Amino acid sequence: MPDLEITCVQCKRVFIFSEKEQEIFYRKNLHPPQHCPKCRSEKAVGEGNVPKKFEIICDHCGRRDQVPFKPKVGREVLCRECHSALMARTRFV
Numbered sequence: 788m789p790d791l792e793i794t795c796v797q798c799k800r801v802f803i804f805s806e807k808e809q810e811i812f813y814r815k816n817l818h819p820p821q822h823c824p825k826c827r828s829e830k831a832v833g834e835g836n837v838p839k840k841f842e843i844i845c846d847h848c849g850r851r852d853q854v855p856f857k858p859k860v861g862r863e864v865l866c867r868e869c870h871s872a873l874m875a876r877t878r879f880v
């Protein structure tokens with residue numbers, strides 16, 4: 788079996804469905820994947836049902852909070868309240 792090129796149904800990128808993978812899928816009686824490995828792993832994360840949260844301590848008020856992204860080192864981190872307050876403030880400038 789030659790390698791197959793499949794267009795991802797989600798991001799429309801073409802990815803290689805390799806001979807080796809085809810063999811595994813064939814043995815497990817699975818249909819060829821419709822998503823590229825990237826979308827597949829994102830989907831797997833989503834199906835895990837546990838959104839990744841990062842514990843932060845707000846630089847502004849010192850409260851602990853959780854954010855869905857990894858805070859950058861050296862950058863100001865704000866809790867949800869301070870962040871939305873900041874957003875509201877900048878919107879009216």
Ligand SMILES: [Zn+2]
Nearest residue numbers: 795798823826
């Ligand atoms: Zn994709």
Ligand SMILES: [Zn+2]
Nearest residue numbers: 845848866869
């Ligand atoms: Zn805060």
